[in-house]
Amino acid sequence: MSLIFEKSVPGKTAWTLPSSDVPAAPLDTAVEKQLRQGTPRMPELAEIDIVRHYTELSRRNHGVDSGFYPLGSCTMKYNPKINEDIAEIPGFQWAHPMSPDSFCQGSLRVLYELEQAFCAITGMDYFTLQPAAGAHGELTAMFIIKAYHRQRGDSHRLKVLVPTSAHGTNPASAAMAGFEPIPVQCNAQGLVDYDQLVSLLDDHVAALMLTNPNTLGLFEKEISAIANRVHQAGGLLYYDGANLNAIMGIVRPGDMGFDLMHLNAHKTFATPHGGGGPGAGPVGVKEYLQPFLPAPVLGESAAGLFWDWDRPQAIGKVVGFHGNFGVLLKALAYIKALGGPGLQQVSQDAILNANYLRARLQSSYSVPYSQFCMHEFVISATNLPNHIRALDIAKRLIDFGYHPPTVYFPLIVAEALMIEPTETEDQATLDQFVQTLQQILIEAEQHPELLTSAPHHTPVSRVDETRAARSPKLHW
């Protein structure tokens, strides 16, 4: 399909300004010196041309509203529609971030209520809502950990332990904050190798980053012992909240011994992912880490809520303003719609759906770990007939209208297909998915070319990624 630039017809326009009786201002010399030479290469189109262009693009895209999206670890659940309307209420949409606090009491109340709710759900004592995404929350937390150790005179604590099953952002976030990420292996049960972990703990360790349940969907049942040992060694225990949607109302990171954490608004609280963002990655901490939270933090006085900038130990600001308010608003709406019992049911249904799918698939696919899973699980597409690989199965699933599961992650499982059904799918959808995966196995045996040449019904067939990287063409 043509690029919008290729559809341009000089003279067309989709834009009008009201006429103005403000006199044209003479350009001063400084402006004249900086004037743009020539016209930027942008399309000239009428409104209908633009509407048709983006409507067609939308039809070449798959979202949760288009169909099942069992992308493990990424958590693609249904996004309630009322939340979009709430985010568009003009009083919220046109509140200016630099307005005096007394003009923004509604927005501040939203943020305050959300902080309270996050504390209740996670067992943390304080939250900052500034970070703009989950990975940004990780980075913020790493800055906090650094500030904490520095204040204690422990600036030499520069090692951060990260299990090999962790999200790739964990080691990258630690490295960005100036730490040295040290991998911790997993054992045969898919859990952190406790003995190796203990052997790595010394007085150079700043923190252990852990997600629980982990990226295999398995609960780290030795978490209390792990927390004790990390604390004894003087390190902090960091909770990667990417999988928090599995445990709401069941267990809380704060009760498991974690000192600080981030959460991903879209994974846990159903805010849309938007094709890659915007997200929000609030960070929660226990009492003793509160002084290090990014400034400002919310305060409350007789006059109402206010931004408290008087924060001498704060790590600084991590975004320009107050975080992704529009996203946070949707998260609060979601929490209010469900309430405490509803959130617990969310996690229970996520767990039930995952175990149901797992149980139904284990007769036909290899499931590497034997225990019940939490909200997601991994199957391994090894030893399939005709050298069929995980990627082929993923691509063939597209022909049946599914977004494929996550492939080749976590790295510790060969030919991994990581499946997360979420709580917003019903039994019929899961049954249909099982049937499709079984049929694909039969095809693998009888018509492997159907898989290796898949997908067949999409606007483009398999794309040449090597070519894109070898001779990058990044703009029109």
Added chain:
Amino acid sequence: MNHPYLPLTDGQRRAMLDTIGVSDFAELLAEVPEELRLKKPLDLPASQSELELSTGFHQLAEMNVLPELSFLGAGAYQHYIPAVVNHLAKRSEFYTAYTPYQPELSQGMLQAIFEFQSYISELFGLPVANASLYDGPTALAEAVLMALKETRRNQVLLPETLHPSLIEVVRTYLRDSGVEIIILPCPAGVQEIEHLAKSLSEECAAVVIQNPNRYGILEDLSRLIELTRQAGAVPISYVQPLTLGLLEAPGRLGAEIVVGEGQPLGLPLSYGGPYLGLMAVSERFMRRIPGRLVGETLDRDGRISYVLTLQAREQHIRREKATSNICSNQALCALRAAIYLGVLGPKGLHQVAQRCYDNAHYLAAELNKAGFPLRFEQPFFMEFAIHTSRPAADLIHSLAARGIMPGLDLGRFDPALDHSLLVCATEIFSKTQLDRFCTEMRDLG
């Protein structure tokens, strides 16, 4: 329990437990130690119906005071957003999608991002633009990190004319890194060429130039860039993208990294987020640029297609060695910006910039007549600081009572400027509205 967001019925739940082979749900939690499990329900208010939600949030929104006329800018700008932007960006195939890891199912978003990159590349005058970052300030912090790695130098020059948030966020990202941040004083409201010349050394990795700067003033961009390059440092330009309808692309003036806040391109103010970090770089930074990149390629049948590319830089491949931890972008915000730019076209972009310029200059002249002279005698674009005889904070509260937000009290960031107001006039104002503002200001003195 039954809830509109949860499609399973109790009957289905029962049948599914039977299939799994357990007698009740608790058995599935066998791996979760009993002593850790919550013994009481979460301490949250009861669930609300959709009607209650809608009513409650409208009430909260009403607690915000929205002025009839607002001249507040300072990093977040109220421009008109054409209706098609919202209608098209709200198509759920876009907003309910994930990062486009499976290109065959995601050509729509991938092509939209490729087009977005093309717009930014063109506007900024540099060959490589990414698929966006969190916001302007974080984009600047990433730009500084990139310059430090590329030059292997250890010092960064930030002029005082940068927006305070920009300085704050860069400081946060560099704290403990051992990098020296030098803040250049700018008493006249602009960077002085001589002062920069004296401050540059072989240690300097980057000089950041915000244009227009925190006071809306135009810096001497070409000369600042030239000086920076001569010293072997990376010139980083920070822009308000809509001004580029009138002003030359910084990349064409020699800036090697151009970053900015994309909010003015069709995004509502939304109390500060979500916004849109823009970034474009010269060729030599192509394999260092953080964030996602979409590239053009071919599919098996030779058709043009789009895919996430150069992922070797990224966290999910190199992990510890990744150049950045960023794994998302602001795709939906980038989509809004792309639609907005498509609607404007080259002529519209020029018109908006010109109208902002005209409105701001008319307003500044009229305010001057009303007794509010410019705080800095410098060329400005669409924002300017004026001197107020009363403390600016007082003035704001008095005018707000009349439905007008006159601007930003500059004393919030610099006590020496507590009698200064930063006023912004975009294209949305008519002459009548600008005149009304001046009349109200004159009344209050």
